[in-house]
Every structure is written in C-alpha cells, then in structure tokens.
Amino acid sequence: MAKSARKTKPTPRKPAKRKPRRVKPRPPRLLGLVWVTAGALSVAVIALVAILMFGPGTRDTSVPRVATVQVPAAPAYPPAQAGVQPPPQVAAVPPQVPPQVSPSVTAPAKNWLLNATPASVAPGQPMIAIVIDDMGLDRSRSERTTGLPAPLTLAYLAYAGNLDAQTGAARAAGHELLVHVPMEPGPGADPGPHALLTSLTPEELDRRIDWNLSQFTRFVGINNHMGSKATADRPSMAAVMSKLRGRGLLFLDSRTSGATVAHAEAERQGIPALQRDVFLDHDPSPIAVRAALDQVEEIARRRGHAIAIGHPKDATIEALAEWLPDVRARGFALVPVSAVALRLVADKERARN
Numbered sequence: 241m242a243k244s245a246r247k248t249k250p251t252p253r254k255p256a257k258r259k260p261r262r263v264k265p266r267p268p269r270l271l272g273l274v275w276v277t278a279g280a281l282s283v284a285v286i287a288l289v290a291i292l293m294f295g296p297g298t299r300d301t302s303v304p305r306v307a308t309v310q311v312p313a314a315p316a317y318p319p320a321q322a323g324v325q326p327p328p329q330v331a332a333v334p335p336q337v338p339p340q341v342s343p344s345v346t347a348p349a350k351n352w353l354l355n356a357t358p359a360s361v362a363p364g365q366p367m368i369a370i371v372i373d374d375m376g377l378d379r380s381r382s383e384r385t386t387g388l389p390a391p392l393t394l395a396y397l398a399y400a401g402n403l404d405a406q407t408g409a410a411r412a413a414g415h416e417l418l419v420h421v422p423m424e425p426g427p428g429a430d431p432g433p434h435a436l437l438t439s440l441t442p443e444e445l446d447r448r449i450d451w452n453l454s455q456f457t458r459f460v461g462i463n464n465h466m467g468s469k470a471t472a473d474r475p476s477m478a479a480v481m482s483k484l485r486g487r488g489l490l491f492l493d494s495r496t497s498g499a500t501v502a503h504a505e506a507e508r509q510g511i512p513a514l515q516r517d518v519f520l521d522h523d524p525s526p527i528a529v530r531a532a533l534d535q536v537e538e539i540a541r542r543r544g545h546a547i548a549i550g551h552p553k554d555a556t557i558e559a560l561a562e563w564l565p566d567v568r569a570r571g572f573a574l575v576p577v578s579a580v581a582l583r584l585v586a587d588k589e590r591a592r593n
C-alpha cells in the first residue's frame with residue numbers, strides 16, 4: 241500500500257505543475273462558478289433525498305399506510321371510517337330466501353326469513369335493533385313512529401284496528417313487523433283481549449295464539465306484551481313455541497319478568513330466539529331515554545349486538561328522531577330483529593361445526 245501510494249503521488253504532481261501555468265489566468269472565476277454549481281447541486285440533491293425520505297410525498301403515504309390499515313382492520317367499528325362507509329358494507333345477512341319457493345315446499349323453519357327486512361352489516365360490525373311495542377292502538381303516535389328512519393322493528397297488537405293499512409305502511413317505510421301477543425301479567429294489570437292466560441285449556445290457548453297470528457300478515461315472529469306470569473309458565477310457553485315452530489316464526493322475549501322461561505323454551509324447541517337487552521322508556525323522560533340509548537350502544541359494542549324495546553311515547557319518539565340519523569356514523573348497523581336472529585343462527589351453526 242505504501243508503494244502504490246508513492247507511485248501515484250509523482251504522477252499527479254507533474255500535471256499539477258503544467259496546469260497552473262495555463263489555468264492560472266482564468267481560475268478565479270471558473271473555480272467560483274464550479275463551486276457555486278457544485279454547491280447548488282448538492283443542496284438540490286440533499287433536498288431531494290430529504291423529501292423522498294421524510295417528506296409528505298407519495299412514497300410516505302403509500303408504504304406505511306398499508307401497514308397501518310392492516311393493524312386496526314379487525315376491530316368492529318373504526319368510528320370515523322364506519323360512518324362514511326356505504327361502499328364497504330357487506331351483506332352479512334344473506335340475501336333473503338328466494339321468494340319463488342312456494343310456501344308449502346319451504347321448510348316452515350324458514351318462513352320468518354320470507355318477511356325479513358333486508359339489512360346491510362359489515363363483518364363484525366355491532367348491530368342495534370330497535371323494537372317499538374304496543375303499535376297500532378294510538379294511531380297518531382304509531383304513525384309518527386312509522387315515520388322514523390328505518391329499519392325499526394314494529395310490534396303491533398293484534399287487537400288494534402285497521403291493521404292491514406297500518407302494517408302495510410310500516411312495511412312500505414322499510415320497517416319489520418312482529419305480532420305483539422298479549423300474555424298474562426302479574427296481578428292488577430290488564431293485557432287486553434285474546435291474551436294468553438295460564439288458566440286456559442290447551443285448546444283455547446291454541447285458538448288464541450292462532451287468532452293473534454291471523455290479524456295481519458308479513459311479520460317475522462312475535463314478542464310478548466306484558467306476560468310476567470305467562471312467560472314464567474313452562475307449559476304455556478311450550479304451547480306458544482310449538483305453534484311458532486310449526487309456522488316458521490321467530491320469538492323475541494320482551495323479558496317483562498326475571499322468571500321468564502320463554503327464551504329458554506324457544507331455544508329448546510329450536511326456533512330462532514332473541515331477548516330484549518334494554519327497555520328504552522321505563523322512565524319516559526327524555527334524559528332517561530337518552531341514557532338508555534347510550535346503554536344500548538355500550539352493549540352492542542361489547543357483545544356485537546343489542547336489542548332495545550321502546551313504546552310509541554313522545555319522549556321515545558323524540559329521542560329516536562335525534563339518535564337514529566347518525567347511529568351509522570357512530571359505527572353501528574341499525575338492523576331489524578331478523579338480522580340479529582340470522583347472526584345468532586349462523587354463530588350457532590359455526591360453533592356446532
């Protein structure tokens with residue numbers, strides 16, 4: 241290395257001696273120009289490299305974003321994105337059962353699907369179903385309820401009047417229907433006509449169930465009106481669920497009593513079974529209804545779905561009119577109860593396999 245270093249030294253010195261003579265007159269300006277150009281070039285290069293490495297250029301956004309998106313993709317509802325997401329919505333609810341199939345050929349177990357309102361749910365998105373009970377009696381509040389953003393699930397009392405028109409309008413507005421079947425309450429309350437009482441003979445019980453199921457059409461199932469005594473009575477609930485199974489309908493337990501066996505009996509008989517999580521208007525003050533809606537959101541976030549039951553009361557209608565329009569923007573799927581039933585059925589089948 242030392243030798244080669246010595247050998248190279250002499251050669252550069254020779255031209256160094258020749259050059260200065262010729263170049264000397266010009267160099268000051270030329271050298272200055274060279275230095276300025278070189279300086280400018282290096283600044284430009286450094287700036288370019290800096291922009292490429294740290295700048296907000298395309299590179300920066302394209303590469304790391306892929307990594308960032310992959311991480312939070314799994315959580316159920318990224319708040320900002322979920323709200324603005326009409327396109328990414330995927331039908332978690334399978335398309336409704338082919339309507340061409342004739343009712344006699346359709347397994348009765350699927351009849352509830354024929355009347356289900358379509359729902360769009362992204363995979364893993366928390367679902368909220370809002371059920372309004374006692375529909376049909378108070379016409380003006382029932383109409384105001386029907387005018388709320390769809391889909392709600394509206395449970396009509398079979399002894400209310402003009403049901404074809406009322407339920408037809410509800411369906412046309414995009415809501416799903418339940419029959420709200422009166423069942424025997426505790427002492428002192430009146431469930432109304434054609435109620436299912438524990439004292440009835442099996443024949444009369446059957447007749448009343450049939451009557452309640454024949455006052456209007458296109459419902460997906462039933463839920464109980466009152467019923468704290470009847471829903472705690474296993475034989476009565478066995479008769480009800482057997483009828484629903486034969487007709488291919490779902491059951492929603494309103495849970496008017498902690499002693500209810502209705503949901504358990506529905507599950508035992510293998511029909512789609514749901515239960516209420518929150519009553520929206522036990523206390524029908526606007527503040528209480530808003531607090532109940534917060535609770536519904538909390539349950540849906542934690543468990544993936546929540547079912548709330550309210551009534552056509554002013555405070556409930558007003559609170560829902562405020563709450564419904566941006567429920568999707570908060571990351572939830574507003575669904576009819578059939579969509580919750582579909583997800584639960586799918587979960588069960590997955591667990592079985």
Ligand SMILES: [Zn+2]
Nearest residue numbers: 373374465466
């Ligand atoms: Zn009711």
